Amino acid sequence: MKPIYVDNNATTRVAPEVLEEILPYFSELYGNPSSMHSFGGNVARKIKESRAKVAKLIGAMPEEILFTGCGTESDSTAIRAALISNPDRKHIITSRVEHPAIKNLFENLAKNGYRVTFVPVDSKGLLDLDYLYRHLDDDTAVVSIMWANNESGVIFPVEEIAQAVRAKNIVFHTDAVQAVGKVPVDMKKVQADMLSLSGHKIHAPKGIGALYIRKGTKFSPFLIGGHQESGRRGGTENVASIIGLGKASEMALADLDQMSTRIKMLRDKLENTLVKTVPNTMINGDKEQRLPNTTSIGFEFVEGEAILLMMDEFGICASSGSACTSGSLEPSHVLRAMGVPFTAAHGSIRFSLSTYNTEDEIDFIIEKVPPIIKRLRELSPFWKNNTCK
Amino acid sequence: MWEYTDKVKDHFLNPRNVGVIENPDGVGEVGSLACGDALTLYFKLDEKGKINDAKFQTFGCASAIASSSALTEMIKGLTLDEVSKITNEDIASYLGELPKEKMHCSVMGRDALEKAISHYRGEKEKKVEGEIVCECFGVTDVDIRRAVTENNLSTIEDVTDYVKAGGGCEKCHEKIQDIIDSVQSKEKPVKKKVIKLTNIQKIKLIEETLEREIKPALKKDGGNIELIDVDGNRIIVKMRGTCATCSKSQITLKHYVESKLRELVAPELIVEEVQQ
Incomplete structure (x- = not known):
């Protein structure tokens, strides 16, 4: 059974063009980019090209790009660097709906003497900007707010936030792992000091990320070692993946228009049809300020894991904000922060599309999902006579 | 997955x-x-x-x-x-x-x-027994104690897996640990006591267990049991009431009476019904 993959906010397939580009670096082109011979030097040149491609995707300069092991490493590196640069400041700010890479890092810092402000969101998942601005003070070392949310797809106004935060001489970092490659990201417009991105969300391999560090931003390395990455990250480069990220960035930039047109149209078709054909269904998150590829749909009175496993029988791959899928017992912190009612939170399914999805696939999902929900509702004690008990 | x-x-x-x-x-x-x-x-x-x-x-x-x-x-x-x-x-x-x-x-x-x-059985809805320990999932100390005892749980994680307690805000983790500790420390002395039993102590404990644990359970179904004799590890009993005529009485005797006595008195006990 060929998978119908609509879980692209979790990870994406490596583009065939990317794979082709990187394969030689696993075999004949194995030189170390730090070597003095041209066998290694050719690899170094390729990494340089790759850095330029990543920079171009986000409107940055090549020297502002640091390659890391993943999005999480980029986040940790950025926050720790900001704290080391501001040793006297003990207050840090983030949102309530961050990815665990930031959320758990901040919770960890809270246990280690930092005062943390978690900025709330409203029922549409939009950030309470006044709350954020009210809490900026002389003690604030860093503010980290994600560009776009991985579950709801809601986009935060990072351009405005960056301006307000930096006006107070506070470091601003944004986790843009979900935004890069889906919406235009231009660091000439958005004055963030640091930005995290991840390769495997944009059709590069897993295990490669990048951190944008604005020129002039104080920085301390997280991995201390050799002179690689201009001394900002020790350790021999993940050559093949870096080259893959470069190629994927080039392709993402070329595909960006498609995101806001073809992919958005497919997402809207999927969302509108399911909401229309399945009663008691709601969209989680603001419909306007949102990634073009993502929809989070709450099917009331059914449980997400059950939906996912029934979809799995048809090869449909999606995600759920339900408790049961993660091994935790409560629905996702994002849905709870938005105040999504329990009736829908447990039955929330996230569909996230990529350039590889076709209309036939969307039609297949539209055909298969409504009977699944109907079947599960017939099992549910909360569903009586096609309505809530 | x-x-x-x-x-x-x-x-x-x-x-x-x-x-x-x-x-x-x-x-x-x-x-x-x-x-x-x-x-x-x-x-x-x-x-x-x-x-x-x-x-x-x-x-x-x-x-x-x-x-x-x-x-x-x-x-x-x-x-x-x-x-x-x-x-x-x-x-x-x-x-x-x-x-x-x-x-x-x-x-x-x-x-x-x-x-x-x-x-x-027409029993009134039992009031929530005990006090709520986990407020996120409304789990009481009685529920947790039971899960720990019945499934031999030893960590907070285990308790969360079985009865959900502690799976939300985690504020109750300390209380859950206290319950686990108290169940475990209670189990140990009981086992020690078992080893040291004299004959008279053993017979007394058998009588107490029958009165306190076994008879009330059998009486619920209109049955009863009488202790006739204790011969070493053989316990001779007579089934009374509905138990006397019940075709399942042998199962009750072995699966319930004997296992209860083994659990609470001594693991080597054998329960037999008096020969008619």
């Missing part, structure tokens, strides 16, 4: 006995939408007191649906005395096994069954 056995998948994708029984003899409702899973269990008895129909409705994940379906299959054709012995472990083993994090699904099945039986 969870590793579910084929049997769990089968009972999830093809659940048995889904629905409602009109005018049931027993109904048990547990769980809630907020908790993420809920089960309503119905049964109907035949004239011999055996369950001849059982149905369920479940809101929850695959293992919750599979546990409910399995439970209805397990209880059909059994008497209420027989089904009241079904444990959450029995439900899990009927399905092959459940992932550890999903054991609470089998506990939910057991709880619904208990509620349905009390409903049939």
